[in-house]
Amino acid sequence: MSRQSSVINAEDVFANKQEQEWIANAKQGDRSAFNHLYTLHIGRVYALCLRMLSNKEQAEDVSQEVFVQVWLKLEKFRGESKFSTWLHSVATNTVLSHIRKQKNWVQKVFSIEDKPLAEPVGNEIQDLSDMDKHIMRLPEKARLVFVLFAVEGYRHEEIAAKLNIAVGSSKSQFHRARNLLKEWLQHE
Amino acid sequence: MNKPITDQQLQQQIDGLQQDIQPSRDLWAGIELAIEHQHQSAEPKKTTFAPYAWAASVMAAVLLTWMVNKPMQNQQIQLTAVEVIKQQYQTEKNTMLVSFGKPDISKLPEKMQKQFTELQSARESLLMALEDDPENPDLLNLLKWTQSQELSLLEQLYSPKWQTI
Numbered sequence: 001m002s003r004q005s006s007v008i009n010a011e012d013v014f015a016n017k018q019e020q021e022w023i024a025n026a027k028q029g030d031r032s033a034f035n036h037l038y039t040l041h042i043g044r045v046y047a048l049c050l051r052m053l054s055n056k057e058q059a060e061d062v063s064q065e066v067f068v069q070v071w072l073k074l075e076k077f078r079g080e081s082k083f084s085t086w087l088h089s090v091a092t093n094t095v096l097s098h099i100r101k102q103k104n105w106v107q108k109v110f111s112i113e114d115k116p117l118a119e120p121v122g123n124e125i126q127d128l129s130d131m132d133k134h135i136m137r138l139p140e141k142a143r144l145v146f147v148l149f150a151v152e153g154y155r156h157e158e159i160a161a162k163l164n165i166a167v168g169s170s171k172s173q174f175h176r177a178r179n180l181l182k183e184w185l186q187h188e
Numbered sequence: 189m190n191k192p193i194t195d196q197q198l199q200q201q202i203d204g205l206q207q208d209i210q211p212s213r214d215l216w217a218g219i220e221l222a223i224e225h226q227h228q229s230a231e232p233k234k235t236t237f238a239p240y241a242w243a244a245s246v247m248a249a250v251l252l253t254w255m256v257n258k259p260m261q262n263q264q265i266q267l268t269a270v271e272v273i274k275q276q277y278q279t280e281k282n283t284m285l286v287s288f289g290k291p292d293i294s295k296l297p298e299k300m301q302k303q304f305t306e307l308q309s310a311r312e313s314l315l316m317a318l319e320d321d322p323e324n325p326d327l328l329n330l331l332k333w334t335q336s337q338e339l340s341l342l343e344q345l346y347s348p349k350w351q352t353i
């Protein structure tokens with residue numbers, strides 16, 4: 001058992017070292033190294049974008065934008081946190097910024113109440129779980145809060161700050177999302 | 189009717205979510221193109237646009253905050269707050285024009301052109317409403333927000349087209 005875990009640790013250490021090397025090279029402008037980082041993390045970034053945006057094409061566009069932002073900001077990454085943590089913070093902010101830009105002034109000023117989609121979405125995406133399809137069907141605010149809290153592990157205080165809402169609103173949107181998901185899962 | 193889903197069952201579903209989902213197309217080509225584009229255009233943008241725009245924005249923001257927060261003693265001061273917001277908009281717009289040239293609104297997608305027209309009309313309506321009620325902080329904030337949206341749309345005219353790749 002301890003032998004197995006030491007093998008796993010050695011693999012982790014090697015992978016981490018390899019990633020550090022790619023980061024250092026990418027900082028120097030090495031696009032091939034950056035491509036390795038892209039390959040390593042695109043799945044996780046795309047999953048986040050898809051769940052938050054509930055739209056395949058937008059999720060692809062924003063995933064691209066995330067990696068362009070990462071390339072531009074890479075110099076600022078000092079390694080105090082894990083690269084994946086930093087990358088997810090950039091990804092979350094890019095998605096939220098995209099959502100804000102998409103809204104027209106009428107939606108923004110009058111804060112029109114969002115409703116769940118009538119039918120499950122995401123059928124065109126291969127290997128997407130039923131749970132993911134339900135998440136993508138949630139109303140926008142409830143979906144954003146649910147993904148950030150339950151899937152990505154942010155605290156309600158952090159979510160409230162990111163979405164510019166009260167902490168209580170974040171909690172109630174999460175509650176709403178959970179109830180809708182339970183209801184849909186029950187009728188499967 | 190099926191049995192209700194418990195919190196624990198829901199949590200199991202969440203825990204079972206896949207961490208990685210692969211996009212259906214290769215996104216790298218677009219990213220590389222955008223990086224190349226950024227590389228070519230980054231330097232002139234940094235030297236021409238950023239310092240003036242930042243200085244103008246900071247000055248306008250400080251002035252505006254002072255105008256809005258200061259207890260209003262007469263109408264003259266409130267009218268100046270509206271003027272400051274208008275001036276901020278004009279300064280930022282002029283800086284953009286100086287840096288990038290005159291924008292061609294028709295190059296924006298149809299949806300954005302519509303939004304742009306709506307925003308312009310909203311701005312005009314707000315300015316008219318402020319003439320009647322110059323002390324209304326909601327109207328002042330709305331005007332500020334509407335102008336920033338217009339500027340943001342204008343900025344998109346200069347954005348790289350890599351997103352559509």
